[in-house]
Amino acid sequence: MTTLRTPGPTIGVVGGGQLGRMLAEAAAPLGVEVLVLDPTPDCPASPVARDQIVAAFDDEAAIHDLATRADVLTFEIELADQNVLDRVSEETGTPVHPDPATLETIHDKLVQKRELEAAGIPVPPFRAVEDADDIRAAIDDYGAPVMLKARTGGYDGRGNVPVESKADAEDALESVAGPAMVESFVDFEREVSVIAVKGDDEVATFPIGENIHEDEILRETVVPARSSEAVTERAHAVARDVLDVMDGRGVYGIELFETIEGEILLNEIAPRPHNSGHWTIEGAQTSQFEQHVRAVLGWPLGSTTLRSPTVMTNLLGDVGEERPAQLSDIDDILETPAASLHWYGKRDARPLRKLGHVTLSAADEDAAVEDLLETARELESAVTFRS
Template sequence: MTTLRTPGPTLGVVGGGQLGRMLAEAASPLGVEVVVLDPTPDCPAAPVARDQIVADFDDEAGIRELAARADVLTFEIELADQDVLERISEDTGTPVHPKPSTLRTIHDKLVQKRELEDAGVPVPPFREVEDADDIRAAIDDYGAPVMLKARTGGYDGRGNVPVESKAEADEALESVAGPAMVESFVDFEREVSVIAVKGDDEVATFPLGENVHVDEILRETIVPARSSDAAAERAYDVARDVLEVMDGRGVYGIELFETPDEEILLNEIAPRPHNSGHWTIEGAANSQFEQHARAVLGWPLGSTDLRSPTVLTNLLGDVDEEQRAELGDIDRLLETPGANLHWYGKRQVRPLRKMGHVTVSAEDEDADVEDLLETARKLEDAVTFRN
């Protein structure tokens, strides 16, 4: 085994949003420097990264500069161009993790679902949509409602449109404005996620998280999930099967549906640290961000053990229109034992934009997550955005 040393290598990250910021924060204590590429000057990751290259996510010259300054490339946003990354990796010898081939699979939700179904991963019934008649046919076969999804470009619920009846099919397809697919609507007991890590020759999973979405946007994550042991084990099995399909090292956010009879179905995959894994910063022995840095560099993975039950709530923009971002009334949050504030450093707040998150961790492993959730909600409600 190669002897590892600190100060260590430089990690080049395509994307400099909040995920890049938290990745740089986690890499620094390991002696790993981070350089990010992002089109927004002074992006959220800039204050904590070694440097920022200001360029678009598909800017080949910018990514070549990033590769020249890095020992390994990774990405924190799926808008990274897989073809450019693959070409630059081949030309320069700088490895990319996860692999561009995985990013290519993830980019198109229809391709993603087909590959996973072929591998035996349980997924909801789905089909390609070429016109509104395909949506109406899906309603005939699956029942109403169905979920119409943009095949590319959607995130945080954008591009996902529930279709309640055949009469809504034309308008729904027009709103997606691009290639689409349709899925049967899953009558789930809860939404859960596994944050899984694929290392050089090892795989690790964090404890199962339970997610609460409103309008397709993640609002809360509860760990451990309020699932049975059997359902949790099934979720871990599905996550490990997913990793068999994915190519390349790193953290994968694997979103799942748990049905009332404890069946587990795959929803979507993010080949990067995920919002539903932010709780790991305080709640796990090693955060998902440290694990991602370790994994993409080919270093041994750390422990994914739960430190104590933890609840996360997102701080979303509660404004009517875009304005300068300023967070107020945080005194109570800072005074509460076990509570932690994470501010993402975004300059502007918009309606429902993710501006930060709050975690509340228990003092012992026997704490009631319901109590933690109530505390987290009260703290989140007290925080305000103001001019």
């Protein structure tokens, strides 16, 4: 085994949002420095990263500079350009993890679904869409509603449009405004996710989380998910099969549907730490962010053991005009045992923008997640945005 020493290497991260911020926070205790590249001056990661390069996510000269200052490159946003990363890695000798080839698969949801289906991963029925007639044909075959998805650029539910009838096909396609695909609508019992990690010669999965969405935005994650043991085992098996398809080391957020019949279907994959894994900071022996640091460096992975039942709730920008992002009335959170506040350092609050999260962990492993969820919702509802 390679001898590991700290202070250690430097990781260059394309993207400096909240994920980059939490990566830097996790890296520091390991003696690992983080450099970020982001077009927003003083981005959320900048206060905790070693340095920030202010540049676009596809600025090849800037990414080349980042690579020359780092021992490995990674990314916290899918807007990174796989071709630029490939060229920079070849020119500088700095490896990129996950592999840019994985980004190429992830960028196009239709390509992603085709590759996963070919690998035997269970996915909802889907097809490419060239025009509104393709949507109408899908409704004939799958029934209504169907889910129309932008093939590229969509995240956090953006670019996903439910189509209730054939009469809505034209308007739905126009709203997506670009290459699209359509899927059958999954009648699910719950949405779940597995945060999975691909290391140098090992893989690991965190306990399955149950995700609660509203308006296509993740509001809460409950761990452990209120699923049967058989469903939990199946979810972990599918996640490990997904890792076999992905190239390169790192954390992967694997979103799944648990159907009414107890089957598991793949929804989408994020080749990076994921919002539904934020609970791991307090709720697991090793957070998803520390795991990503370990994985991209080729270091041994940490334990994914659940400390105790945990609930994570997002703090989202409220409805209204854009305003400076400043929380108030956080006393209840700070006074509640086992509640942890994470503020992302974003300057502006916009409707449904993720500005932070609160994690609430139980005192013992027998606590009811329903009680935790109720308390977490009370804490979240008490927070206000100062005008």
